[in-house]
Amino acid sequence: MAEKDAEMLEKVLNNRAVKAIDVADNGDKIRRPSVTFQRPDGGSVEVKDFSGKKLRVSKSIVRGGIQQHIPAGTGWADIAADLKYAIHFEDSDFE
């Protein structure tokens, strides 16, 4: 994980607004929409910053025999950091 990505992930997980800026090939500054991390097992984790948004649908995860549930209507800031990392969120999941 690049140092820049690690810093951004930390911000996302701790409910701090992310303002990561990249410089495109043509010199324009562009906001990075997400950070994607490659896992050692070959999978990838994409963590996006959905600050200020509320879930449109319920999201749930089953791990180690336990199901954790995030009801629809929950704000991004109220979602536990480990669930932000563990659950795959998409733009369409939010209002």
Added chain:
Amino acid sequence: MAIEKVKDFYGAKFLIPYSRTTGLPFGVFRVLQEINFERKVDFKDLTGGDAQGAWDTELGQPENSLSVKLKEYPNFVFSLFEGNTPTENAAEAAGYIGTPTNKVGTSVIKATTGIASIAVKSAKIANLPAGRLLLKATAANKIRIYLLGLPKGDAAFQNIGGEIASAEITIPSSSGTVDVDDLGLTITAGSGTVAFTADDTAYVDVRPVNSGSMSVDVGGVTATMSEFGAMVVFPQKSDGAIFYIDIFRVKAFGVPWSAKMREWSEWTLNGKVLVDTANSDKLYRLCQTYPNA
């Protein structure tokens, strides 16, 4: 003049079944155990009266067979010896999840009040099993998941009932999702309020990340076995001699298999060697190349 060298075959290198129509090989068998070509015939003796033996004898009907012991299952064996063509799939870097299908009832897979879709969760793709997942409704919004196949990664059977998911899973309504991390899946609910009928079931076929796959359904009344030619190739001897035998016309049936603890599956191909009218009613041609020494 030196006495001629002894001639005999040694070992078995390749068996190459080929099309009698095009002449092209169907494939090359490499993991041969043994090849046996047999010619059987009964002698029909003329006996009678009081004699010390037969007065005369003639040959009965000859019977020619080819049996080959193998320890490999290339795809072409199923089309050639079972009459069923395999389906080959390209590499699946993102794994594979088939179309979820209701098995008992119609409430489990339903775009509105059931499960709308099942997808790979890429972050947990290493846990995607191989085989068939069975989903059984246990309540109006709950399911249990069973596996007919091989667990991968973090997945393991939870009990001898074949349950693979580590918990009874609650499916949220209104397009909610459930990430089942141990199986590398994300289940998305239908657009309405989920309302399963208890004991309804559904299934979905899954494959982990792979470099290609095949499947073949064996049997069926329409399966027909084609005749083929068979080239038997021997290893080159240390003195340089080369032997090969072209069997013109063979018909064989069946691809048996076995599963034995810590052993490779060995099977025997049983074929009949037939008279080849295209080769003057002959059976085979043996060719030898003598060493250049």
